[in-house]
Amino acid sequence: MSVIEVSGLKKAYGGRTVLDGVEFAVEEGEIFGILGPNGAGKTTTVECVEGLRSPDAGRVRVLGLDPVADRERVTRVLGAQLQESELQAKLTVREALELYGAFYRRPADWRHLAQRLGLTDRLDVRFGKLSGGQKQRLFIALALIGNPRVVVLDELTTGLDPRARRDTWQLIEEVRDSGVTVLLVTHFMEEAQRLCDRIAVIDKGRVAALDTPQGLIGRASSSTVMSFTPSQPLDQRELALLPGIAAVEAGHEPDRRIVITGTDETVGAVLSLLARHRITAGRLRVVDATLDDAFLDLTEDITEDLTEHQES
Known part of the structure; x- marks a missing residue:
């Protein structure tokens, strides 16, 4: 019982x-x-x-x-x-x-x-x-x-x-x-x-x-966020084809910082890609998803419903 x-x-x-x-x-x-x-x-x-x-x-x-x-x-x-x-x-x-x-x-x-x-x-x-x-x-x-x-x-x-x-x-x-x-x-x-x-x-x-x-x-839409500044320009199209990629955001010059949302598998794939192109990842940071991320994913439809109601 x-x-x-x-x-x-x-x-x-x-x-x-x-x-x-x-x-x-x-x-x-x-x-x-x-x-x-x-x-x-x-x-x-x-x-x-x-x-x-x-x-x-x-x-x-x-x-x-x-x-x-x-x-x-x-x-x-x-x-x-x-x-x-x-x-x-x-x-x-x-x-x-x-x-x-x-x-x-x-x-x-x-x-x-x-x-x-x-x-x-x-x-x-x-x-x-x-x-x-x-x-x-x-x-x-x-x-x-x-x-x-x-x-x-x-x-x-x-x-x-x-x-x-x-x-x-x-x-x-x-x-x-x-x-x-x-x-x-x-x-x-x-x-x-x-x-x-x-x-x-x-x-x-x-x-x-x-x-x-x-x-x-x-259950979060993506479990890992990876960010870094490449030592030289990197083709975002190659990043988008890597496994587990959910989103890729690139900053503007001079920083060129890239933020990738994906999974644990994504991290290894990105590092391998950088190694092949002999690109160094400056200020590399990898952050796992938290309960906050899962909560927002599970309840985000409430915000959408409220927004639609206010607009109507």
Whole structure:
């Protein structure tokens, strides 16, 4: 049995369809990511998983439980960090951690969570005095304080500085290694590529793709970008005939820098061509495709649809 099962999930607001048959399953002990453009239905999906919203149709199960019908039992096994949350302004960090810990039979050590999330020196600071990043770290701690078997993290590191973000990533990896299953919603491609075992890309209320980060990257229109400045002029027609070539762009004099989009096979073919013509590749740079490239390829039709709608 999968830890989270979502099938045929549908939801509409005021006649506008937000989810249109979303389906995926999350296996025990994995970090499962959800990516998608703004308004694609990501947060609505996880709110249905958390039991905060009732779907119009479809089925959601968390460890075999219905998040709506079995809400009390689900709250014992599922922790959640919402995209937007608030606490009473006068509540201190210590009081919030102690209060939330009191809701559970076997809570985590909130002192350890505070230390890992850089909140130890903020324990006696009132919530209303915390910075945005400090509030975010507190909500992550509150999501983990119940020792959940499943945790949902919506925009995990929004507002955190780069060091705090990487420290939080390490914490989430430790949480996963302890046996907790993580459902992660994020806009940070580096975060998804670093943390996630598998990713569902939601586009227009449907799952457009579901694969590992590397699997999604492999779907990008081109996996490698190669650029260099040739020591002497090079016939672009020869480059265009090489295997795996998707595009060739050449700069103007005096730089003459060439940018080639293609595959791993393309790199070797270009270097062989240059060697045959005894041309040196100055400032050679080869960059592999990233999750950003795959995401843009998978969701670019949204931009096209919006543009067509605006023009009409």
